Amino acid sequence: MFKAFMYLFTGNFLSKLLGLVREFLLAWAFGVTSTAAALRIAQAGVFIPINFLTQDLLSAGCLPVFNKYRKVSDQLALSYFISLFFFVMLIGVFLVITIYPIAEIWVRLLASGFSNETMLISVRLLKVFIVSIPFIIGTSALGYLAMAFGSYLIQSVRPSFINLGIISGVLISYIEKDIYYLAITFTISQVCLFCLCVLYIFSRNWFLIRFPTYKQLLVFAARLWKTMKPLVLLPIFLQGYIIIERNVASQFNESTVAALDIARFVSDTSMALIAVPLGFLVLANISSSDKTRSEYILDKLHMVILFLLLPFSSLIVVKADFLVSLLFEYGVFDANGTYLTSSILQIYGVSIFIHALNYQLLKLNNAFRQNRAFSFSTSLGLFFGAIFLLGVNTSIGLSVFGWAYLINGVTVYFLLIYQFKYFFVGIVVFIFSLAILYLSSVLSGFLPSQTLLNNLVSSFAVLLFSSVFSGLLLFLGRYRSIFLSFYKTQVHGKWK
Numbered sequence: 001m002f003k004a005f006m007y008l009f010t011g012n013f014l015s016k017l018l019g020l021v022r023e024f025l026l027a028w029a030f031g032v033t034s035t036a037a038a039l040r041i042a043q044a045g046v047f048i049p050i051n052f053l054t055q056d057l058l059s060a061g062c063l064p065v066f067n068k069y070r071k072v073s074d075q076l077a078l079s080y081f082i083s084l085f086f087f088v089m090l091i092g093v094f095l096v097i098t099i100y101p102i103a104e105i106w107v108r109l110l111a112s113g114f115s116n117e118t119m120l121i122s123v124r125l126l127k128v129f130i131v132s133i134p135f136i137i138g139t140s141a142l143g144y145l146a147m148a149f150g151s152y153l154i155q156s157v158r159p160s161f162i163n164l165g166i167i168s169g170v171l172i173s174y175i176e177k178d179i180y181y182l183a184i185t186f187t188i189s190q191v192c193l194f195c196l197c198v199l200y201i202f203s204r205n206w207f208l209i210r211f212p213t214y215k216q217l218l219v220f221a222a223r224l225w226k227t228m229k230p231l232v233l234l235p236i237f238l239q240g241y242i243i244i245e246r247n248v249a250s251q252f253n254e255s256t257v258a259a260l261d262i263a264r265f266v267s268d269t270s271m272a273l274i275a276v277p278l279g280f281l282v283l284a285n286i287s288s289s290d291k292t293r294s295e296y297i298l299d300k301l302h303m304v305i306l307f308l309l310l311p312f313s314s315l316i317v318v319k320a321d322f323l324v325s326l327l328f329e330y331g332v333f334d335a336n337g338t339y340l341t342s343s344i345l346q347i348y349g350v351s352i353f354i355h356a357l358n359y360q361l362l363k364l365n366n367a368f369r370q371n372r373a374f375s376f377s378t379s380l381g382l383f384f385g386a387i388f389l390l391g392v393n394t395s396i397g398l399s400v401f402g403w404a405y406l407i408n409g410v411t412v413y414f415l416l417i418y419q420f421k422y423f424f425v426g427i428v429v430f431i432f433s434l435a436i437l438y439l440s441s442v443l444s445g446f447l448p449s450q451t452l453l454n455n456l457v458s459s460f461a462v463l464l465f466s467s468v469f470s471g472l473l474l475f476l477g478r479y480r481s482i483f484l485s486f487y488k489t490q491v492h493g494k495w496k
Contacts, residue, residue, distance in 0.1 A: 347402020
């Protein structure tokens with residue numbers, strides 16, 4: 001399991017490194033201008049429908065069900081996968097045919113605050129980006145098939161390929177002075193990646209063409225529907241939240257749309273470096289495990305994630321402006337871009353460790369096919385976050401995005417720890433984590449920050465301080481029975 005984690009972590013780290021290069025080049029070439037905002041909305045216009053129809057379908061409907069059929073026979077499992085594969089590919093083609101004629105309406109829904117000029121740029125980009133949809137979906141499906149056979153190569157290189165496509169597109173667009181080339185380059189890269197993945201799968205004899213009988217197809221459809229039925233509402237809340245978030249950003253100004261994406265990138269990268277590879281391992285290795293062992297693994301992951309991510313949360317909360325300036329304030333990206341991005345990013349930092357924990361708990365729900373609880377908790381968190389965005393809107397400034405994200409994460413976390421009977425310990429860990437963030441901000445107030453050297457030294461001090469105190473979580477985790485003796489809910493020696 002550790003080897004698989006390192007494989008995924010290395011691929012994930014490489015993709016995030018390339019993602020940093022991507023965001024740096026985008027900021028350098030386009031800053032937070034209207035062109036950058038048009039590009040961000042065009043990208044969202046592609047990935048929102050993809051995630052709406054396929055993200056949970058592949059996560060919850062592929063590996064757990066595939067592993068179940070594989071216990072019966074490999075042929076039956078492959079027949080199920082082939083049915084699912086062609087189904088999601090048809091969804092991809094359907095999305096292309098549907099979005100193309102309504103591209104302008106779709107962009108206006110995502111960013112009603114855009115000017116006509118910016119909207120037309122975004123529509124032009126979107127009409128090229130959508131060609132890549134079937135290939136992105138197909139590559140994702142093949143990645144899940146490879147994971148079922150113990151290979152994490154596709155899942156590791158897929159994000160890097162996406163980033164390389166955008167990086168190449170930025171450079172060509174900058175040379176040719178036309179951002180349209182970015183959309184073309186990205187689309188070509190996704191077609192090439194899909195073809196390479198198909199060749200890889202066939203070379204391993206994992207994709208044998210064994211089309212199911214009509215009777216088997218009905219059984220597969222019934223099984224898939226049973227698995228996905230509790231998740232029907234989740235994509236509506238998830239992608240609806242993203243649409244509302246982008247629309248509220250456009251109500252500030254077009255620059256805020258670009259700044260929001262950069263802030264989300266920094267926050268999500270800090271979280272995803274650890275949480276995503278661990279989450280895939282939870283899904284791939286626990287699907288066929290007994291529940292007792294799965295809870296034991298999650299028990300260990302809980303403390304480790306906090307130990308690794310709380311220092312990053314502290315650094316982002318305390319030094320958001322310095323980090324954004326250091327990473328992105330070059331070329332077209334100016335001081336205004338730094339102000340907009342850091343104002344959004346600062347509150348996002350509080351949520352990093354919460355969303356990382358949620359990711360593990362949600363993957364465990366997928367593995368146990370407890371999708372009703374997964375859907376309810378996530379949907380409720382997104383609903384509260386969306387209500388906050390709509391209700392508050394622009395009245396409290398740019399921090400509205402961070403507070404909405406925090407409300408979303410905290411709601412989901414409390415519901416999930418209650419479901420897994422971690423509530424008492426979860427609350428203790430949550431309070432302890434917030435205390436570390438607060439003390440880190442207090443410490444930063446006593447440290448100088450006038451020069452680059454001052455900022456680097458104070459950033460290191462914050463990381464060191466929060467790392468030491470986060471390490472106490474690991475120490476206290478070894479003696480968790482002391483806390484549980486007060487709560488009187490220890491079962492089988494594990495947190496409950």
